Amino acid sequence: xxxxxxxxxxxxxxxxxxxxxxxxxxxxxxxxxxxxxxxxxxxxxxxxxxxxxxxxxxxxxxxxxxxxxxxxxxxxxxxxxxxxxxxxxxxxxxxxxxxxxxxxxxxxxxxxxxxxxxxxxxxxxxxxxxxxxxxxxxxxxxxxxxxxxxxxxxxxxxxxxxxxxxxxxxxxxxxxxxxxxxxxxxxxxxxxxxxxxxxxxxxxxx
Amino acid sequence: xxxxxxxxxxxxxxxxxxxxxxxxxxxxxxxxxxxxxxxxxxxxxxxxxxxxxxxxxxxxxxxxxxxxxxxxxxxxxxxxxxxxxxxxxxxxxxxxxxxxxxxxxxxxxxxxxxxxxxxxxxxxxxxxxxxxxxxxxxxxxxxxxxxxxxxxxxxxxxxxxxxxxxxxxxxxxxxxxxxxxxxxxxxxxxxxxxxxxxxxxxxxxxxxxxxxxxxxxxxxxxxxxxxxxxxxxxxxxxxxxxxxxxxxxxxxxxxxxxxxxxxxxxxxxxxxxxxxxxxxxxxxxxxxxxxxxxxxxxxxxxxxxxxxxxxxxxxxxxxxxx
Numbered sequence: 001x002x003x004x005x006x007x008x009x010x011x012x013x014x015x016x017x018x019x020x021x022x023x024x025x026x027x028x029x030x031x032x033x034x035x036x037x038x039x040x041x042x043x044x045x046x047x048x049x050x051x052x053x054x055x056x057x058x059x060x061x062x063x064x065x066x067x068x069x070x071x072x073x074x075x076x077x078x079x080x081x082x083x084x085x086x087x088x089x090x091x092x093x094x095x096x097x098x099x100x101x102x103x104x105x106x107x108x109x110x111x112x113x114x115x116x117x118x119x120x121x122x123x124x125x126x127x128x129x130x131x132x133x134x135x136x137x138x139x140x141x142x143x144x145x146x147x148x149x150x151x152x153x154x155x156x157x158x159x160x161x162x163x164x165x166x167x168x169x170x171x172x173x174x175x176x177x178x179x180x181x182x183x184x185x186x187x188x189x190x191x192x193x194x195x196x197x198x199x200x201x202x203x204x205x206x
Numbered sequence: 207x208x209x210x211x212x213x214x215x216x217x218x219x220x221x222x223x224x225x226x227x228x229x230x231x232x233x234x235x236x237x238x239x240x241x242x243x244x245x246x247x248x249x250x251x252x253x254x255x256x257x258x259x260x261x262x263x264x265x266x267x268x269x270x271x272x273x274x275x276x277x278x279x280x281x282x283x284x285x286x287x288x289x290x291x292x293x294x295x296x297x298x299x300x301x302x303x304x305x306x307x308x309x310x311x312x313x314x315x316x317x318x319x320x321x322x323x324x325x326x327x328x329x330x331x332x333x334x335x336x337x338x339x340x341x342x343x344x345x346x347x348x349x350x351x352x353x354x355x356x357x358x359x360x361x362x363x364x365x366x367x368x369x370x371x372x373x374x375x376x377x378x379x380x381x382x383x384x385x386x387x388x389x390x391x392x393x394x395x396x397x398x399x400x401x402x403x404x405x406x407x408x409x410x411x412x413x414x415x416x417x418x419x420x421x422x423x424x425x426x427x428x429x430x431x432x433x434x435x436x437x438x439x440x441x442x443x444x445x446x447x448x449x450x451x452x453x454x455x456x457x458x459x460x461x462x463x464x465x466x467x468x469x470x471x472x473x474x475x476x477x478x479x480x481x482x483x484x485x486x487x488x489x490x491x492x493x494x495x496x497x498x499x500x501x502x503x504x505x506x507x508x509x510x511x512x513x514x515x516x517x518x519x520x521x522x523x524x525x526x527x528x
Contacts, residue, residue, distance in 0.1 A: 005224055014221040019228075026228035029235070030408075036398060037405040047406045051413035058416050062220055069217030070210040077430030079469050142464035144221035146426060147457050 001059040002027030012202040013067050015144035071139055071203070072127045072166045075150035081140035094118040094176075099138050100205055102176070103151045106187050113185065116178045120189065121171065123197060127152055128166045136172055136189060139204035148204060155189040164194060169203075171195045211427060219423035222491065223416065225458060226276045230411055233277030237284035238404035242397060250290035260293025261301065261339040265332055267294075268302020275303045275459065275486055279495040280411060286499065287358040292347065296339035299499070300512075303486035304331030308460045313482070316463035317470070322527075323479065330483045330519045338511055342504070350504035352497070414494030422456035422490040429454060435472050441528060444477035445520035449513060452485030459486030475527045476520035484516040 005011050006024045015023075092101065094115075099122045106112050127137035127150060137152035139145075155172060157163040164170050174192040178185050240250075254260045264285075268278070282299035286292070303309070305328050317323045342350055351359070431451065437443040457465055462485050470478055488509050496505050 002224065002227060005220075010220075011224070014217070015225050019225055022228040023224055026231045029231060033401055033405050033408075036401045039398070047409055048413075051410045054413040054416055055409050058223075062223075065216065067213075067217035067220050069214035073210050073214045074218070074427065077433070079431065079435055079472065143457055143461035144225045145218050146222050146225075146422070146455060147461070147465040 081149035261297025264297025265301035301335035456491035476524035
């Protein structure tokens with residue numbers, strides 16, 4: 001199960017790369033331990049059958065049913081990610097900044113209006129908020145999906161096309177706009193072109 | 207909607223379980239090696255039984271095992287099974303998840319601008335381990351340890367015949383009476399047999415881990431996390447909310463500081479400390495594993511005692527820093 005999760009690339013959907021080596025090592029250790037246990041010419045001890053059945057069934061399910069969770073549902077009620085310590089592309093041209101760069105830039109500057117009207121080209125999944133708005137989001141994961149927190153920006157989707165579905169991965173080209181709202185300056189992506197893209201192999205930032 | 211919910215819970219379950227398995231394996235491997243090389247536990251039985259020195263020794267041993275609670279439980283169980291004094295084993299069990307180099311390094315990496323956390327977290331973890339060990343030492347072992355462990359502990363025998371979690375241990379398994387373990391023989395002490403015991407033990411502990419991860423994953427996708435953080439600046443409520451969050455999230459103690467970083471600015475310092483101290487010791491994922499050491503009443507006692515101690519620590523921190 002552990003080795004299969006690695007070889008099938010599923011670990012990249014579930015946890016930060018730092019932990020992959022631990023899982024792989026554990027998988028091979030388990031294989032070696034199991035092989036040794038099979039070679040032992042001794043009557044088996046009384047392992048509770050319910051434990052054996054539970055472990056076998058869970059392992060089979062993990063192999064047969066890959067993780068296909070909704071990032072939108074996972075992140076909807078989670079607080080926004082802190083971006084300290086992440087490398088940010090401050091020096092990059094606007095079109096080369098990704099979503100995390102943009103959010104970090106907008107949070108970090110005392111003059112967000114400086115970025116008003118800048119062109120952008122960002123990718124992410126569609127997060128439907130509790131109020132039904134469709135934001136563009138990425139997840140930030142330190143350990144595994146259990147600690148994932150969202151980085152997101154509201155989007156004004158093109159009026160001449162239906163908005164993308166929840167959890168759909170899209171590339172948005174457009175420009176950054178800053179709106180005055182009762183809660184202060186609110187950054188919004190004005191989408192000119194929306195392209196559906198494939199889910200990345202590792203669909204979150206670490 | 208329901209399908210989305212189920213598939214999201216399933217993904218979180220897989221993430222939690224696959225991430226925890228290596229640590230559980232490390233713990234079982236260490237316990238198996240201890241069982242093999244320290245057959246009658248003479249070294250372990252010489253560890254201090256003193257109410258202060260015992261937990262301190264256990265905590266120092268924990269410093270050498272950089273694993274989260276999943277790895278600690280089987281090792282602590284082996285310590286007890288080999289006859290090590292209760293205070294030392296309890297000090298190890300409760301202090302090691304906080305007092306280890308990886309956890310301290312990750313705390314420093316996540317909060318370089320809050321140096322007080324660097325000493326407050328291990329200090330609170332150690333204090334909690336000392337108090338819990340003392341409280342448990344005041345009770346009779348027969349009232350706190352599961353019968354199988356007591357039986358193994360009574361025999362002080364190791365690589366013999368029974369696997370560590372033999373029969374009726376914890377939440378899973380037959381509750382029927384079982385024969386006492388046989389006396390160890392030279393043949394029984396072969397390394398192959400030790401591996402066999404380790405695999406059996408791993409299967410039993412894994413089944414408990416599956417249950418814990420299942421509950422944690424369900425709660426994670428059901429309880430809106432921002433509701434808990436909404437009480438962030440209320441001195442007492444914020445501590446309670448973050449304690450609940452720590453129990454539910456069940457994330458490994460080596461990375462929980464990075465998770466706490468995400469909401470550190472929204473909560474009181476006491477709540478932050480409570481999250482970082484309680485989570486490594488008590489969480490939904492680990493409760494099943496504790497069932498292989500403690501009987502149910504003792505588990506409730508440990509969980510309540512931990513909660514009260516952490517609440518006090520959080521309140522005290524808030525009183526000092528707010």
